[in-house]
Amino acid sequence: MRLSKLLPFKDALLEIDNFQIKTDLEEIDLKDAHKRVLGEDIYSFHDSPPFDKSAMDGFAIIAEDSFGASQNKPKEFKIIDKIGAGASSNKTINHNEAITIATGSPIPEGANSVIMKEFTSVDGDNLEVQSQVTPKENISPRAEDIKKEDLILKSNSFIRPQEIGLIASAGYSKIKVYKKPKVKILITGNELVEPTKTLNKAQIINSNRYILSALIENCGALLTYEHVIDDFNKTKEAILNSSKEYDVIITTGGTALSKGDVVVDAASEVGELKFHGVSIRPGKPAAFAIVNNTPVFMLSGQPVAAMTQFDMFARKFIMNMQGANFSDKIVKRTSKVKIPSTLGRTDYIRAVSDDESTHHVLNRGSGIIRSMVEANSYIIIDENDEGIDEQDEVDILFFDSMNFNR
Amino acid sequence: MRLSKLLPFKDALLEIDNFQIKTDLEEIDLKDAHKRVLGEDIYSFHDSPPFDKSAMDGFAIIAEDSFGASQNKPKEFKIIDKIGAGASSNKTINHNEAITIATGSPIPEGANSVIMKEFTSVDGDNLEVQSQVTPKENISPRAEDIKKEDLILKSNSFIRPQEIGLIASAGYSKIKVYKKPKVKILITGNELVEPTKTLNKAQIINSNRYILSALIENCGALLTYEHVIDDFNKTKEAILNSSKEYDVIITTGGTALSKGDVVVDAASEVGELKFHGVSIRPGKPAAFAIVNNTPVFMLSGQPVAAMTQFDMFARKFIMNMQGANFSDKIVKRTSKVKIPSTLGRTDYIRAVSDDESTHHVLNRGSGIIRSMVEANSYIIIDENDEGIDEQDEVDILFFDSMNFNR
DSSP: OOOOSOBOHHHHHHHHHHTOOOOOEEEEEGGGOTTOBBOSOEEOSSOBSSSOEESSSEEEEOGGGGTTOOSSSOEEEEEEEEEOTTOOOOOOOOTTEEEEEOTTOBOOTTOOEEEEGGGEEEETTEEEEOSOOOTTTTEEOTTSSBOTTOEEEOTTOBOOHHHHHHHHHTTOSEEEEEOOOEEEEEEEOTTEEOSOSOOOTTOEEOHHHHHHHHHHHHTTOEEEEEEEOSOHHHHHHHHHHHHHHOSEEEEESOOOSSTTOHHHHHHHHHSEEEEEOBSEESOTTOEEEEETTEEEEEEOSSHHHHHHHIIIIIHHHHHHTTTOOEEEEEEEEEESSOEEOOTTOEEEEEEEEOSSEEEEOSOOOTTOHHHHHHOSEEEEEOTTOSEEOTTOEEEEEEEEEEEEOO | OOOOSOBOHHHHHHHHHHTOOOOOEEEEEGGGOTTOBBSSOEEOSSOBSSSOEESSSEEEEOGGGGTTOOSSSOEEEEEEEEEOTTOOOOOOOOTTEEEEEOTTOBOOTTOOEEEEGGGEEEETTEEEEOSOOOTTTTEEOTTSSBOTTOEEEOTTOBOOHHHHHHHHHTTOSEEEEEOOOEEEEEEEOTTEEOSOSOOOTTOEEOHHHHHHHHHHHHTTOEEEEEEEOSOHHHHHHHHHHHHHHOSEEEEESOOOSSTTOHHHHHHHHHSEEEEEOBSEESOTTOEEEEETTEEEEEEOSSHHHHHHHIIIIIHHHHHHTTTOOEEEEEEEEEESSOEEOOTTOEEEEEEEEOSSEEEEOSOOOTTOHHHHHHOSEEEEEOTTOSEEOTTOEEEEEEEEEEEEOO
16 A cells, blocks of 8 residues: 555644554653553552651740840740650640750650750750741741642652652652653664765765663663665565564664555555655655554654654654653744745744744755754644745744643 | 851852863763763764665666656656665666666766656566656765764764764764763751652651652763761761762752751862852852862752752753753743842742743742752743743753754
8 A cells, every 4th residue: 555645744643643652551660651641540659748847956845935035034934855867745834934956857746846056055955046936937837849649649640750759759669650661662774784984886874873871761761773775575574573572662764754654565465554754844755654563653764754753753652651741842932034935834943042032044955864862853844835935933843842631 | 257248149150160171081882872972073084875876766867868768758768777775886887777776875987966766667678767867866966974084073972873874974983972971969968768658757768869869861861879867077078979970969958047956067178169059039048169170069858949950950950061062942822920129149940931931930949859850941030030930931841952052
């Protein structure tokens, strides 16, 4: 099967979205959970803090006993115990009694406030309080952060540093997360060689391997690389074998829209071709197939086209395989330039954008890796626009930026 | 030494900036270079592409021979050779001759364009061309991306996927980068225990370890963790020993501004205390010392204060140790709310911001990890402002966002 017409970009995205799959769950140590996605609801085992705790180094007292105290008119207390960090006291405070307390320690029975050390002076077990405190002052009340048995994080949450802290406070040392997708990169092209100082005639350095590996790493996936020679049967075999072992296959090269290009034909023979040829620039020959229930993203051999196609089609899919709900974070910026486009085609134009404005990178050939190095974003021109004018508010996608939708 | 007054935030940052150090260089495989910082200028070993190459599957011809060709009035050519991917031809093209060529292959001698396969039909070695091409059409000219011996990337560049691709194309399989900083986390607090379902009286879960580990990992550093008991000599020894083995020390707890708090006193005794107490909220008791030429960032025990202090003081330092020139990426957003502040104090207020506006998270206690989970950014209120009004344009720092300054 070969589609004869270019598919609108939105329809191509829909084909991919319709196939969105997720990885299985695995249990991991909490310390390895950074940037993973929760696979279970987290209910707290504890109140946090687990008790009324002192927020300061000082003395636990009954606040009312300090009323009226000042540097000139201090109030006298008797120190009846001392609570170091990690310790507690069994004593109960009565009027005009105090217990020495460290930051983080439990407030002793009877007390309702902590007077900071700097507003006191001590002589043996006599305490002089030189300032007044109000009830609850310098106390972090039990459960102010988390209540025991509360749902504190929902399944499918993305885990940043603070989420790890919250899960730790809830009492979990292990959690269930979605597995990292295993991605196979199949690079075709007999002319491609690894980076070297000396090239023979007709050899080209395989930069796609390096670019795609880093892009896939950014999505939190595990990657395996294979260079396939330009042979129909070898390519078919590589796709079929990879589909049995990997969650996603990404190919580069061999996608030309003319008849008989190896990769698309190979994927079509062992699986179902969903599209080939999309009305986009760069990257028109992009193709997508399902082989053995494994998605196969077929990207161009030209590095810039391959990188843009990855960002258009594969990034969100691979990230959302891990259970979260990411979407492209498209923001508005003022264009400093006029850029023509063609009705019916979606353009991803390499651009330099800041917090206010944007302009495109001039050197736009799809083999020009330098243009991606100069850029930090894409200007996106929708298929319904014939281009943008200077001062237009345009859609910008910063590289590697995603919205996490809760 | 103990400073008696709170230092303005800007002066504290200056103390840290003045001490900025860098790690040594190391040579690594290019495939491990993602998110590292170049430690050498990269000059290309090659032109890229290394030859005029075909951008399409088709036939190399002399463009002028196709002029006037159309579907109704095709032009006839004779196919004299075939160049597969990775191959080249020794033949020279004369008028009305064609050589079959694959995408990426070198343009044969004599030809100046490639006619795409879809605009031709072939019968044996006879080629019918049904469309005209212009000179240079469908050819990626030699060196259009990179010229041999050109400086393509400067030392101290941050390496994204596209930079890896560019370095690969230049012929490098290994490059020099700055080493990852080795960071030691020293957590103090006898009350702290690892996450568990059952807590004894006075125990609190050590969430700081988890939060800081992830924050440090985000900076590309290597981390080692140690829990130190609240004892002056043990703390002093831990700081001193760590200063001999690690590039940066981060402590939490034991920084209260009252006299005699363990960590700051210990660091002062074995090194030089640069500041203790900064006019900020949260995190006023922040301290910074140099021990054995190793920076010691002393953060609060309260998780929210510790995370904010890390973002204020340590993040940029650790990132810039790796040779790049990062700065906080502060952007403007419209405040949906009025927030009071105090003149002379810099506030980092947990906030939810989008591409246009911002509002603060209501629950602001410095122990409330949930407030960091709800937030995605800080509203920064400068020491010269007494607060912000609704509709004010305010400074926003999205979590984990940095400007890379070239």
